[in-house]
Amino acid sequence: MTAAPNPAPSLIAIDWGTTNRRGYLLNREGIILDSYFDGDGLTNIRDGAYEASLKILAAPWVAQWGSLPILMSGMIGASTGWVDAGYCPVPVNSEGLSKELVCVSEEKNIWIVPGVRTLDNSGNPDVIRGEEVQSLAIGGYSDQLMVVAPGTHSKWIHIQDKSITGFTTFLTGDLFDAVLNHTIISVLNDQARVMNDDAFYRGVRAGFSEYQNLLHTLFSARTNVLFKNLLPTEVSDYLSGLLIGGEIGSGRSEVGMTDAVFVLIGASDLTERYKRAFGACEITAEIMNTNTVGKVYSGIARSAGLIG
């Protein structure tokens, strides 16, 4: 018989993003005692009313347990968020992040985890904000991980020995919407689409094998309809496959490593889609949940001395 986790909460942690946010009530060890989800992401906060919005999230917990330290991550710490929490350079781990927390209110004990920055092959900056906590939550799984967080801006985050050592952003989701709705391809896209596996896989294979030639390969979403190799209802899935396949080709080439374990995190429909795409490219990628995110938040809070 193991001891029951200590039920006394020590920390409120919030993953506060652009469109949604998720709050966690955590004990000292980062066990999630309760959680809360709503759509009050940054774009839904009017006139900078962050504190009022935070109160809505925290009120039931504070009513029951009294005032607790609050640790936030995600776009809430962007230059367009509540307080700009800046970016730590790679390599960085939980302890490194804990040293750079930015204080929103000393009195109310509210803190923000900084984002992480790196430089790409051209010397251009790249950034993550929110995914640093999520990816570190996977860190104990293997010494060498590539955490892939698909989305509007897909992130490939390289974790070695529980540190973030590098990452790359891909504009995949953002570009998918822009190309599907605002280029010549839009006139061929029949919105009455149904999920089409064959079109998706054909797109994945074309994107993966020709990732270095994406500016051209995108045109095949038009010409294949023109030559009746693709139905208008299949354009969306073909294009989705083309861009995800292109991301995988480009990402794997960028990474240049074959011994890393590929792990997918995020919304289940998108990670499922990516898992199938990785499979079509003959790369094994496992979907993992980020339930251990509480341990990362509590670890950072302990290192920073926010909790005992």
Place this chain on the structure above:
Amino acid sequence: MTAAPNPAPSLIAIDWGTTNRRGYLLNREGIILDSYFDGDGLTNIRDGAYEASLKILAAPWVAQWGSLPILMSGMIGASTGWVDAGYCPVPVNSEGLSKELVCVSEEKNIWIVPGVRTLDNSGNPDVIRGEEVQSLAIGGYSDQLMVVAPGTHSKWIHIQDKSITGFTTFLTGDLFDAVLNHTIISVLNDQARVMNDDAFYRGVRAGFSEYQNLLHTLFSARTNVLFKNLLPTEVSDYLSGLLIGGEIGSGRSEVGMTDAVFVLIGASDLTERYKRAFGACEITAEIMNTNTVGKVYSGIARSAGLIG
């Protein structure tokens, strides 16, 4: 003293595109005796009123010279145009095109030049329509040419011994508009831009050296503003450079040839921009006009027996 060209017109040729069209009054040898330009491209023709629109173009010439054969090329022969003129496979030259002319009206002697089709490395179809005549107009200049026609859908057309042997379409211009106006990059783009050479060249170099990683490199148009390496007024030129540099990198790699002469054709502002981009990539590309396009039209018309 050379003989004056025969002033008797033999043919009306029309390059009829999506947004504009240009008509030529040609003698038997393809000398341009007169020309006409207007904005009655396909998107401006209502209810399929092609014949009425053609009459406007041809009326002054017909009034003066009587009825003449009419030979058209461009999107007028697309599946969405007047009559679908189909596509010839590569390799093809003027004579090959002349064998596949599609008749709009035997009585009125109206014909359309087919487009050209090829297959890319993934086995996906690629097409040109209109550029086949324009690029063949350059054909006498060298035995081995890469004709680059920048635009919404940039075309790289390989000409060997006056035949089109292959080509590649790049979605460069289309993607530029979509990314600039419909992705995260739009919020950082200050429309009050002025032409910025430095930003353009930085974009070109990044796009050229990382063309195989475009899905990621696009994100640098955002992060460079975030880190104040780029002004919001410079985003447009940086992105333009990034995509054109990416096209040149991808195109040159696709081509895999170093001994071809690179020639730019098309609107002067865009070809100038491409010439500067090629220069920044240390590739010499000359701008050439397509004034000899008349000789291609008359050559096709003679081969097809439309004119004596």
